[in-house]
Amino acid sequence: xxxxxxxxxYAQAKTTHILMMFKGGLSQxxxxxxxxxxxxxxxxxxxxxxxxxxxxxxxxxxxxxxxEKEISNDxxxxxxxxxxxxxxxxxxxxxxxxxxxxxxxxxxxAQCEYLKSLDKEGLKAYHExxxxxxxxxxxxGAGLGLIDISIKxxxxxxxxxxxxxxxxxxFSITAHVSK
Amino acid sequence: xxxxxxxxxANICAARYADKWYxxxxxxxxxxxxxxxxxxxxDQTPRLVLDAEAGTMELVxxxxxEDPMDFFAVAFEWMDEYFASGKxxxxxxxxxxxxxTAASKAFRSLMRHMDQHCTSGRNITITWYYEDGDDDALDxxxxxxxxxxxxxxxxxx
Numbered sequence: 001x002x003x004x005x006x007x008x009x010y011a012q013a014k015t016t017h018i019l020m021m022f023k024g025g026l027s028q029x030x031x032x033x034x035x036x037x038x039x040x041x042x043x044x045x046x047x048x049x050x051x052x053x054x055x056x057x058x059x060x061x062x063x064x065x066x067x068e069k070e071i072s073n074d075x076x077x078x079x080x081x082x083x084x085x086x087x088x089x090x091x092x093x094x095x096x097x098x099x100x101x102x103x104x105x106x107x108x109x110a111q112c113e114y115l116k117s118l119d120k121e122g123l124k125a126y127h128e129x130x131x132x133x134x135x136x137x138x139x140x141g142a143g144l145g146l147i148d149i150s151i152k153x154x155x156x157x158x159x160x161x162x163x164x165x166x167x168x169x170x171f172s173i174t175a176h177v178s179k
Numbered sequence: 180x181x182x183x184x185x186x187x188x189a190n191i192c193a194a195r196y197a198d199k200w201y202x203x204x205x206x207x208x209x210x211x212x213x214x215x216x217x218x219x220x221x222d223q224t225p226r227l228v229l230d231a232e233a234g235t236m237e238l239v240x241x242x243x244x245e246d247p248m249d250f251f252a253v254a255f256e257w258m259d260e261y262f263a264s265g266k267x268x269x270x271x272x273x274x275x276x277x278x279x280t281a282a283s284k285a286f287r288s289l290m291r292h293m294d295q296h297c298t299s300g301r302n303i304t305i306t307w308y309y310e311d312g313d314d315d316a317l318d319x320x321x322x323x324x325x326x327x328x329x330x331x332x333x334x335x336x
Contacts, residue, residue: 031243032222032223032243046314049277049313049315052277053315131284141280144280147280152315
């Protein structure tokens with residue numbers, strides 16, 4: 001990579017106020033190490049913890065559900081994606097993105113649309129209902145990640161889908177947390 | 180780091196099973212014994228103190244470990260053994276600042292397990308501590324206290 005190209009990355013990170021960016025396979029160890037890096041950089045007060053909790057759910061979402069896979073160092077198959085944390089001055093802006101196979105998109109879209117139709121109280125009620133039931137089929141965690149991201153971001157999370165190629169859609173989430 | 184923690188936990192469990200044998204002998208003489216132990220905090224698991232003598236369970240820190248049920252299983256087992264030994268009272272001190280969604284589901288199961296012991300006549304109380312201004316920790320305390328037989332006192336640190 002020549003200097004002008006590196007500079008392009010640098011300038012873009014600078015103008016978008018990026019605090020941290022990661023693109024790659026997310027194993028549990030990487031999630032914890034990125035979490036540790038965040039804590040070293042920003043401390044761990046209540047505001048940071050709120051941002052941190054969204055960050056972890058986004059990371060684990062990629063790890064469990066991205067349809068782009070790689071084998072991590074410890075031999076486990078993990079999902080690949082991108083995680084971005086920016087500082088807008090008044091807020092932390094968190095974004096993540098990963099590939100999803102076309103056939104899974106309608107279900108995921110419906111889930112996101114349902115979450116967007118709820119206000120914070122509605123989201124909390126839905127969370128309570130979900131936490132005591134079995135995780136949805138195909139779920140690798142508690143099946144609560146997207147609900148938690150919506151609650152912690154005060155129902156401002158944006159879910160977006162864009163065509164990637166004939167087989168995949170790029171799914172991304174952006175959420176803001178006040179500093 | 181995590182492997183070291185897992186190893187320590189395995190050693191603790193092994194020690195407990197050895198103790199089960201002793202406790203069986205002791206119980207023949209009308210003496211029962213439940214072990215007390217501490218699992219120190221790591222970067223992804225909370226500190227867990229199980230004190231059979233004082234009748235307390237203490238949980239402090241954060242949890243976002245990959246398989247939280249593996250971690251909380253120790254608390255489940257200890258509690259069953261503790262009450263099986265004839266104890267009837269348990270006080271839980273909880274100061275959790277962050278649980279990811281998988282850990283919150285596991286923790287919810289632990290609360291439900293406490294509820295079952297309550298139904299069987301055991302006297303369990305919980306004090307949930309949160310830091311002033313930490314709305315998420317306060318919300319968690321309020322959330323866990325709903326639909327629960329075990330009384331939870333929520334206190335600001």
